[in-house]
Amino acid sequence: MAAPMREKRMRIRIFHRLFLCVFLSLFAAMQTGCWSRETAVERGIREQVLHRGLGADIADLDPHVITGLSEINVVSTLFEGLVAENPADLSPVPGVAERWTVAADGLTYTFRLRPDARWSNGAPVTAHDFIASWRRVLTPALGADYASMLYVIEGAEAYHKGAQPDFAAVGVTAPDARTLVIRLEHPAPHFLSLLTHPVWYPVHFPALEQAGDPARRGGAWTRPGNLVGNGPFVLREWRPGKVVIVEKSPNYWDAATVRLNAIHFHATDSVDAEERMFRSGQLHVTEALPIGKVDAYRQDRSGVLQISPFLDTYFYRLNVTRPFLNEPKVRRALALALDRTAIVEKITRGGQQPAYSFTPPGTAGYEPPRDFTGGPEEARALLAAAGYPGGQGLPAFEVLVTGSGNHRVIAEAVQEMWRRELGVTVNLLSMEQRSLLAQRRVRDYQILRSDWVGDYLDPNSFLEIFTGASGNNHTGWQSSRYDALIYEAARTADQARRHALLHQAEALLLQEAPIIPVYHYTTVRLVHPAVRGWHATLLDRHAYKHVWLEE
Numbered sequence: 001m002a003a004p005m006r007e008k009r010m011r012i013r014i015f016h017r018l019f020l021c022v023f024l025s026l027f028a029a030m031q032t033g034c035w036s037r038e039t040a041v042e043r044g045i046r047e048q049v050l051h052r053g054l055g056a057d058i059a060d061l062d063p064h065v066i067t068g069l070s071e072i073n074v075v076s077t078l079f080e081g082l083v084a085e086n087p088a089d090l091s092p093v094p095g096v097a098e099r100w101t102v103a104a105d106g107l108t109y110t111f112r113l114r115p116d117a118r119w120s121n122g123a124p125v126t127a128h129d130f131i132a133s134w135r136r137v138l139t140p141a142l143g144a145d146y147a148s149m150l151y152v153i154e155g156a157e158a159y160h161k162g163a164q165p166d167f168a169a170v171g172v173t174a175p176d177a178r179t180l181v182i183r184l185e186h187p188a189p190h191f192l193s194l195l196t197h198p199v200w201y202p203v204h205f206p207a208l209e210q211a212g213d214p215a216r217r218g219g220a221w222t223r224p225g226n227l228v229g230n231g232p233f234v235l236r237e238w239r240p241g242k243v244v245i246v247e248k249s250p251n252y253w254d255a256a257t258v259r260l261n262a263i264h265f266h267a268t269d270s271v272d273a274e275e276r277m278f279r280s281g282q283l284h285v286t287e288a289l290p291i292g293k294v295d296a297y298r299q300d301r302s303g304v305l306q307i308s309p310f311l312d313t314y315f316y317r318l319n320v321t322r323p324f325l326n327e328p329k330v331r332r333a334l335a336l337a338l339d340r341t342a343i344v345e346k347i348t349r350g351g352q353q354p355a356y357s358f359t360p361p362g363t364a365g366y367e368p369p370r371d372f373t374g375g376p377e378e379a380r381a382l383l384a385a386a387g388y389p390g391g392q393g394l395p396a397f398e399v400l401v402t403g404s405g406n407h408r409v410i411a412e413a414v415q416e417m418w419r420r421e422l423g424v425t426v427n428l429l430s431m432e433q434r435s436l437l438a439q440r441r442v443r444d445y446q447i448l449r450s451d452w453v454g455d456y457l458d459p460n461s462f463l464e465i466f467t468g469a470s471g472n473n474h475t476g477w478q479s480s481r482y483d484a485l486i487y488e489a490a491r492t493a494d495q496a497r498r499h500a501l502l503h504q505a506e507a508l509l510l511q512e513a514p515i516i517p518v519y520h521y522t523t524v525r526l527v528h529p530a531v532r533g534w535h536a537t538l539l540d541r542h543a544y545k546h547v548w549l550e551e
Contacts, residue, residue, distance in 0.1 A: 039281025040264075045530045045549045048261045053274045053525075055287035056402055056433035057241050057267040061222040063198035064137050064144050067472065068437070069453055069540065070287070072198055074265050077246050077544050078229035079201040082111050082130065082180070083192050087543035088535045090457070092192040096125055096202070096230065096253075097180070106187035107154075113178040118251040119204050120227075120234045127174035129202040135167050137199055141215040145471035146199035148464070149455070152191060152490075154183045157469070186491045193456040204228040232258045232545040241267055241432075259548035269403035269432055275526070278304075284528040284549065291406050294349045294524060304526045307351050308536030311360055311454040312521035313462070314352075316399070316414075316447050317440075320514050321476035324394060325446060329386035331513035335372045336379035337421040338414060340519060347413055348406075350524035355517035358452075359462040359506060366459040366499050371510035372517070376421040383422055391423025400439065401449040403430045410518070411449060440474050448474075451521065454539055459502050460490065466509055477514035 044051050058071045063079050066072060084095035097111040117125040134153075137144045138160040151157040154171030158164035171183030184191065194200065207228040208214040211221035220226055227235045232254065233246035244265040248258050266283060268274050271290045277283045289297065289305070297305040318325050318334075325331060340354030353360075357368035380390075388394045399415070401407040411428050418424040426447075431439070439445055454461040464470060467486050468478040485505035492498040509515070523540050533547040 041281040041284055041528060041530070044264075044284060045551060048259060048549055050260050050263045050285070050531070050544075050547065050549060051283045052263060052265050053277065053283050053286040053288075054244070054265045054267045055271075055274070056269055056404070058244065058265075059434045059437050060218065061227065061235070061238070061244075062217070062219070063201040063203065064133070064142065064146075065217055066198060067145050068433070070265075070267070070433075072541065074244050074246070075198050075201070076231070076541065077233040077263060078227065078231045078235055079198065079203075080231045081195050081197075081200045081202070082113075083195040085196050085541065085543055087533065087546040088537075090193075090196075090537050090539055090541060092196065095196075106189075107184045109182045109184070109191065111180045111182070113180065114253050115178065116253045117230065118253060119230050120249050120251055121204075121207075122251050123204070123228075124177070125202060125230050126177040127180035128177065129204070130180055131172050131174055132205050133202045134172060134200070135170075136203070136214055138167075138170070139215045142217065143471070144199065146197065147471055148467070148469050149194060149197060149199055151469070152184055152186070152188050152194065154185045156185070187493060188490070190456055190458050190460075193458075197455050202230065204230075233263065236262070243267065254545065258545045260544065263544060271405050278526045278528075283526075284531050285534070286526045288404075288406060289350075289524050289526060291348055291350075291409055297526070303529060306523065306525050306527045306536060308523045309538060310521040310523045310540055311363060311457070311538045312451055312540070313355055313358055313360060314410075314451045314518045314521060315355065315358065316516040316518065317445075317450045317475050318514050318516065319443055319446055319448070319476055321443065322446050325397075327386050328512055329382045330388070330394075331516075332372075332511075333379040333383040333386070333422060334418065334424070335513050335516040336374050336382065337376050338372070338417055338516065338518065340372075343410060343413055344519050347410060348519065348524075351522045352519040355519045357506060358509060358515060358517050359459045359502075360454075360520045363454065363459045363462070364457050365495070366502060368459070369503055369507040369510060371507070379422060391425075394424055396425040396427055397446050398427050398429055399447045399449065400429050400431060400436060400445045402433050402436055407449050414518075443474060443476060450515075457538065459499070459506075460486070463502055463505055463509070466514070475514040477512060479508060479512065482508050 040051055054070045056070055058074055060066050061075055063075045066075055080095045082095055082097040083092045086093050096113055096117045098114045100109055100111045102109055113127060119125055137147050137150055138156055147160050155164060155169045159167055159170050173181045208221045211219045211226055224235050224238055232249055232252045234249045236247045237245040247262045271288045274286045275290055278286050318331050320326050344352040344354055356370045356372050359368040361367055399411055401411045415426040418426050440448055464486055465472040467483045482505050485501050489498045489501035530549045532550050
């Protein structure tokens with residue numbers, strides 16, 4: 001019996017040793033994260049990786065053709081202009097240019113570039129890179145929506161419109177690789193703020209040329225492995241509809257300031273899905289919040305709810321080249337029939353303000369005209385005057401919106417208001433962002449859900465987009481009187497006189513109603529307490545080089 005007992009004890013000891021080995025292996029695995037239940041947010045805090053909700057998917061990463069805030073969020077990490085933005089108030093601060101001087105007449109700006117400004121491949125960023133980039137923006141074949149923003153440069157408009165074929169006539173010169181001189185068409189006190197917009201960013205022409213024609217949209221140069229930028233981060237991965245990953249650039253001139261090792265921009269057309277990602281520890285910051293959950297977070301989790309002023313207007317574009325919508329009385333009737341107060345108080349519930357103008361009130365001291373206050377009775381009278389009493393004779397209109405649940409909910413409320421007050425039938429069509437922007441570009445729509453964020457803190461940032469020359473108009477509406485008022489305002493130094501001209505222009509825009517303002521935005525989002533250096537700015541732009549994560 002002794003031998004069997006010894007064998008039994010030996011088997012028990014072996015089993016215990018095996019159990020101990022397995023236990024220690026599992027414990028080690030948990031310590032290294034292999035078996036950890038650590039969330040992406042928790043891991044991100046430890047590894048300095050920010051997970052940020054992007055909202056709608058990006059359409060492009062070419063700084064010269066992008067128009068959406070989601071694209072600007074990503075592109076601003078990959079490129080940098082002459083001037084950057086203070087992270088707290090967005091005031092102009094040195095970027096690629098370490099300093100600049102302005103002539104007494106306010107027309108000539110001379111920028112001195114940093115000696116250590118580098119592209120992500122290590123090549124120096126030069127004044128010639130900027131000049132070549134702006135020539136690209138002004139090349140008609142590119143079709144840059146923001147090309148008109150460069151018209152402030154002497155000769156830029158003539159070159160872009162083909163009236164002056166010689167680019168040497170445009171007011172930009174480079175006396176040497178580190179000196180850039182810009183001559184303006186007229187004094188522009190906000191010029192430095194203009195330079196923070198992506199359309200002014202330089203691009204690396206060797207990378208563009210290697211991928212094909214630099215003046216062609218959608219080139220392969222913006223793909224991971226091809227994109228050469230000069231910003232604080234480099235493009236590591238881009239999975240359309242899913243995620244864009246950028247990582248800290250070792251060649252950025254101010255790399256010592258950058259504390260994040262990476263940013264994951266998560267794209268989703270569903271605000272509900274984004275909110276679930278935040279709750280499950282997949283996001284540090286959301287782009288928005290479902291309308292139906294604002295009150296719940298306000299009551300139960302106010303520490304992560306961030307509601308801030310935002311220089312942005314929610315509105316509908318009307319394609320005035322389409323039948324029935326080419327009649328101003330019909331357009332104004334649609335605008336007057338909306339109950340904007342009900343929309344912001346009963347639906348959005350995030351501190352938004354009813355919009356009776358396109359420019360948000362108080363923008364840089366400007367007070368816009370107030371229109372569309374007549375209500376449904378005036379709307380019905382206008383529709384009858386246009387020949388459609390009670391909506392009789394009007395075909396159904398189609399309203400195009402992105403797939404976000406918030407936009408759909410608002411559009412359904414608008415749909416019901418138009419049916420109830422005017423007898424107008426409206427069909428809603430949802431579409432993902434990339435396709436919607438493509439249809440907007442060729443004006444293939446009737447009514448289109450839109451919003452406009454100021455590109456800089458000035459009313460002209462809103463009103464200039466509806467001039468005939470603007471690539472951001474997209475309505476088919478043009479007015480020589482409107483264009484003349486905007487032109488004169490841009491060349492008026494006296495601020496009171498300038499605001500009076502802009503007021504006249506906006507009153508004309510609202511009277512003609514190629515757009516229907518609905519409300520002035522706030523940003524309503526969720527921000528994890530670990531996020532540091534994140535400031536609520538009026539333009540909702542964020543200098544990610546100054547953002548970090550902390551327990």
